[in-house]
Amino acid sequence: MLRPIDLKAQPAPYQDRYKILQRILEVLQKFNGHSVSVEKKAVELEASIATKSASKQSYRFSVSILLRDLVKTNGDLTKLKNDGLRRRVRGGQGTTTVLSKKADVIEKLKEMLLAEDLLVQNGYITKLYAMSPEESVPSSPYISCHRCSTKFKKDEIMEKTMCRYHLQKKRYNRETKTEEFPCCGESTGSPSFMALGCKTLDYHVYRSETFHEMSQISAFKKTSNVEGDENVLALDCEMGYTSLGYEMIRLTIVDFFTNSILFDEVIQPFGEIIDLNTEFSGVHMIDKDKTLTFSQALPKFLGKSLINKNSILIGHGLENDLNVLRIIHDKIIDTAILYPHGKFKSSLKNLAFQELSRRIQSGEHDSSEDAIASMDVVKVKLGIPLDHKEWI
Numbered sequence: 001m002l003r004p005i006d007l008k009a010q011p012a013p014y015q016d017r018y019k020i021l022q023r024i025l026e027v028l029q030k031f032n033g034h035s036v037s038v039e040k041k042a043v044e045l046e047a048s049i050a051t052k053s054a055s056k057q058s059y060r061f062s063v064s065i066l067l068r069d070l071v072k073t074n075g076d077l078t079k080l081k082n083d084g085l086r087r088r089v090r091g092g093q094g095t096t097t098v099l100s101k102k103a104d105v106i107e108k109l110k111e112m113l114l115a116e117d118l119l120v121q122n123g124y125i126t127k128l129y130a131m132s133p134e135e136s137v138p139s140s141p142y143i144s145c146h147r148c149s150t151k152f153k154k155d156e157i158m159e160k161t162m163c164r165y166h167l168q169k170k171r172y173n174r175e176t177k178t179e180e181f182p183c184c185g186e187s188t189g190s191p192s193f194m195a196l197g198c199k200t201l202d203y204h205v206y207r208s209e210t211f212h213e214m215s216q217i218s219a220f221k222k223t224s225n226v227e228g229d230e231n232v233l234a235l236d237c238e239m240g241y242t243s244l245g246y247e248m249i250r251l252t253i254v255d256f257f258t259n260s261i262l263f264d265e266v267i268q269p270f271g272e273i274i275d276l277n278t279e280f281s282g283v284h285m286i287d288k289d290k291t292l293t294f295s296q297a298l299p300k301f302l303g304k305s306l307i308n309k310n311s312i313l314i315g316h317g318l319e320n321d322l323n324v325l326r327i328i329h330d331k332i333i334d335t336a337i338l339y340p341h342g343k344f345k346s347s348l349k350n351l352a353f354q355e356l357s358r359r360i361q362s363g364e365h366d367s368s369e370d371a372i373a374s375m376d377v378v379k380v381k382l383g384i385p386l387d388h389k390e391w392i
């Protein structure tokens with residue numbers, strides 16, 4: 001009996017893949033007879049689905065579609081890609097196929113949705129929690145600075161001090177065999193004062209990590225309670241540091257099918273601004289007389305026409321964005337998880353260059369640029385031309 005190809009990342013237990021491979025082979029042999037080429041094709045089809053599936057759920061869904069199509073086409077492999085799913089486009093050398101129906105694209109995207117256990121593993125909040133007795137007890141008044149790691153009193157965050165830190169995380173240099181900070185080139189073992197940090201700030205900052213810590217600023221909302229139209233949206237938030245921690249200061253939402261920017265606003269944080277993180281956020285100032293508060297922005301981005309229970313959301317490291325939006329959502333495509341980099345997650349900057357041959361984040365970050373980049377990475381994975389805007 002045939003065996004499935006070994007993969008580094010298994011979307012389903014080996015025994016499940018083994019049984020499914022035998023089922024694919026059985027259907028192929030029913031229409032095409034018994035031959036080595038048929039066996040080889042069965043292995044290729046199963047491996048192709050297993051490689052592209054991000055979860056057990058998407059793997060099983062893709063297999064069911066394949067088996068349905070095999071029966072529908074009487075095992076004619078040449079019709080699999082064109083059976084109502086794709087239209088053929090000629091140009092250059094050879095022929096390619098492009099998804100042309102919105103409904104078919106959405107079905108393909110649903111195959112890429114992350115299962116709940118994978119969301120939890122990657123820091124997503126998937127449900128509302130009640131505070132336990134232990135959490136109701138006041139915690140230590142001290143907290144570590146998110147930048148320099150110095151312990152300080154949380155209620156003294158607006159008192160001036162000196163926070164010395166590096167703008168970028170250290171990386172290992174294989175040539176020098178030392179850890180270096182890309183922002184300034186200093187190594188961790190350097191005797192220079194600069195090794196302690198190439199930038200200083202007058203205040204320490206912190207970042208709330210738990211559901212209850214973040215809920216103290218504003219409550220989380222489940223999108224499962226928000227009715228609305230089915231849509232596919234790419235989004236990205238820019239964040240800054242305030243007296244209340246790490247907060248959203250800009251939100252951009254882009255439509256997958258039209259490439260149109262549906263929402264792009266600078267938003268006032270709840271706390272007093274300490275650092276707008278301009279080097280990364282691209283936000284230089286917030287005019288309180290002209291910008292939306294969070295409560296004013298919420299009904300604009302959470303509702304029938306934008307983010308709702310039927311929305312498929314695309315982003316890179318989207319757990320951070322949903323946390324500052326205080327949103328709990330279950331239809332997620334995260335390109336940081338979709339394209340892992342060994343034990344670590346790929347940066348969007350590297351992923352955009354790798355998959356799109358596009359340079360982004362060469363200066364200050366732009367949430368619209370980042371949202372579009374993550375969206376385009378998914379389009380490339382599905383074989384959709386980036387300029388394609390006509391759908392049926």
